[in-house]
């Protein structure tokens with residue numbers, strides 16, 4: 001028997017009867033995790049993604065620990081870091097203590113790359129990282145996290161990743177079994193294939209979408 005809904009407010013009845021309207025203006029966001037040992041080509045591939053995003057008119061913020069990388073992007077000024085709120089185009093940010101909070105509070109609508117993040121993020125999931133990965137759709141941010149292996153970086157990266165770019169790795173993916181859930185076996189197989197291919201070609205990689 002159908003439940004009697006006639007006593008409910010009109011809005012609620014409509015919600016129950018109509019399929020939700022497609023929000024055509026809302027774009028999909030992504031969270032990519034790039035994993036690979038030293039010199040495999042992680043930064044090289046991300047540069048291509050960044051160039052494409054800039055060409056498409058997106059805002060891009062590249063967080064890096066390294067003064068010598070990403071020199072083509074103008075730097076966020078030491079004294080005016082909250083300008084990440086409104087600049088157009090791309091910027092690089094040489095990581096400083098407190099920047100995660102700044103990004104979480106001020107950066108919306110664009111692509112954020114956390115290059116080589118093991119040197120400034122620790123293995124726990126901080127509240128800022130947690131917030132960014134769970135709210136990326138509301139914030140309209142795409143996220144790319146770059147790391148050398150499956151350990152030493154926050155577990156939540158794996159829970160919410162929409163895709164992985166996997167280069168050669170040395171540590172075991174097994175510690176992320178819980179976070180990867182039903183995708184674990186598939187991704188583990190890709191990791192094994194990449195590691196086998198990397199014997200011949202150290203820049204070999206595979207992309208896994210979820």
Ligand SMILES: Nc1ncnc2c1ncn2[C@@H]1O[C@H](COP(=O)(O)OP(=O)(O)OP(=O)(O)O)[C@@H](O)[C@H]1O
Pocket residue numbers: 036037038039040041042043044045116203
């Ligand atoms: N597909 C490729 N074929 C040939 N050379 C490549 C390829 N990808 C990257 N390289 C070269 O390998 C070197 C290391 O690349 P890159 O800096 O992108 O590696 P990385 O994984 O970011 O290293 P790190 O872990 O030190 O950050 C660079 O000199 C780059 O030009």
Ligand SMILES: [Mg+2]
Pocket residue numbers: 042043044115116
């Ligand atoms: Mg690099």
